[in-house]
Amino acid sequence: MYSYFDNAATTPVDKDVLKAMLPYFTSSFGNPSSLYSISLESKKAIDNSRNKISQFLNASKDEIIFTSGGTESDNLALRGSISKQKNHIITSSIEHPAVLSTCKDLEKSGYFVTYLKVDSEGFIDLNQLENSITEKTALVSIMHANNEIGTIEPIEEIGPICRKNNILFHTDAVQSFGKIPIDVKKMNIDLLSASSHKIYGPKGIGLLYVRKGVMLNPIITGGGQEFGIRSGTENVPGIVGFGKAVELASKNMNKENKKLLSLRNRLISFFMKIPHTRLNGPMKKRLPNNINVCFDGVEGEALVMLLDNERIFASTGSACSTRNLNPSHVLKAIGLKPEDSHGSLRLSLGNSNTTKDIEKLEKTLPIIVEKLRRMNPLYEK
């Protein structure tokens, strides 16, 4: 058996979710666009999922656009809302690569992007946001919760600023969706990205919430599925699985969060007793399942490898990008020196974690940290 502490990277599919999906692979397999009865089963299943998910967000059914995942949703929100007339996006310097790389790509095509700074805990500055708005601003894209350090941004305060200035507000909620409450109406959100495989649903399916009245230019055109905003034969089993995962998340959120918070706080307290250890991200307004720590003199990659030897799976910085050795852009943005930002350990807890996992980690980690520090000639006690 292993201890899995990388639930922000991905999660296993819940057994009830898989069970809900299975009929749509082999028996109710019809193309939802067809006219005959077996296809109506697929169409109904999609409607049912869309319904559940829209209720969960306090949205309407026709405001949910299914996509292939969070990355596509972010791309659709950004690429779909910018234009020659409105050619400016405001975002933060700690967004997920799905937003940041897309912004870089848009800059290459002649669009303009403002990257807001964040403070030492990862929070954006609402004054800087307001001061960055110009007549050309199409969109503000600020993540709900950061995938590396768990910071929950003040999105309920960003929405009204955008609304007042007639600017669209997009939030990448991939890490928060299904984990902390979201009400798109109350929060004045125009566009919201979410992903299924972070909440015990299948990979390859996500959504973009698109508030009624918001006009987006599609990035994938064709048969006109998903209200004309996202073409392509619908991934019916994926959509069904996503719907079931949301149903379970909705039911379990409160109870689950209590458990996660308690495990998280216990671990953070434990880590902070190890000398020369730094917690990245805030203690308040932090995702209930996120821990991100640096141990002075310890390389993150080495730490992850030695934990792997003990069948403890964790991540250094973000696992949502390809294997690269660049220092984390998030840790740089909150003020860490490059050498320190290589040394972070991210633990993201999930529903499989038990106190047994925590005990194993508490037993194993100090030994590994001690070992790696001994091997590092530059580390001074």
Next chain:
Amino acid sequence: MYSYFDNAATTPVDKDVLKAMLPYFTSSFGNPSSLYSISLESKKAIDNSRNKISQFLNASKDEIIFTSGGTESDNLALRGSISKQKNHIITSSIEHPAVLSTCKDLEKSGYFVTYLKVDSEGFIDLNQLENSITEKTALVSIMHANNEIGTIEPIEEIGPICRKNNILFHTDAVQSFGKIPIDVKKMNIDLLSASSHKIYGPKGIGLLYVRKGVMLNPIITGGGQEFGIRSGTENVPGIVGFGKAVELASKNMNKENKKLLSLRNRLISFFMKIPHTRLNGPMKKRLPNNINVCFDGVEGEALVMLLDNERIFASTGSACSTRNLNPSHVLKAIGLKPEDSHGSLRLSLGNSNTTKDIEKLEKTLPIIVEKLRRMNPLYEK
């Protein structure tokens, strides 16, 4: 039990395909971008699928880009290869909406598209193709086989024309992939779209073959997965299922095609004995599983509905677009009058079809056609 004659719209997932996918939902669920051992299982599974599929196409492993499906692949090929300098695409008037709608969208953004005419059997004219090439032409996009009338275009003759003129050649092979042999090297193909759910694989996964050396601008940017061409956490179970489906298609193609050809030809002969019936598309160079017929005085929609009552599932024109009542653009292009192009029945055979299905159809269809003709005051015998 029912008789399913709409395999060009979608197919059920093969039980061996589903079996191959299952472990990747719940046990080998790791994010392939992570570093620890459980994630390496996902990474290996993707490699393995990529390997199988590349061999099937006579391509290299790093030329296969997994996408969310055929529609996304078409969009990536078209949107990814056009630029301000090379702002012209040549395509045909009978492409799938994934290509045609994307061309229309690109025209709105100031790009130029030539739509080649087709003859009465749906074949493009290679002379017209050559004469349409300009210095600004970026891409020729001609489908391998038509989804409505089964016409197999002369793509092995298009490739060399494009190569000679230094133009990229894309083919939408969604309907032919896994059904008739494809060799991307021999056929001089630069870009090829394929989809999993048309060959007994899962929905939500497809591929774009991108010949080594071809530079594409991604339409979905982010973490840099799929060699930087298509970002987003990989749909691991989908990719595994697609690989297995290709493995089975490769193994069964010859035998399966013999069966399909025989059933298809039997049905076509049968239909042609019904008075005032027209076969759309050619008899030679036609997909082995495609039948498309018009019965004078019969509405396609009504026919499909009455067949549905008998648990026979078929389609009128294409089922790959949302439910609309426009006449088929393909039937219009091969010269049918709008009133006739409403009346077509498409049957696409698959591995579930038996002679029993055929017998049932032969018994049922003439009665329905006769009934609908009797109800039609405009129909004259």
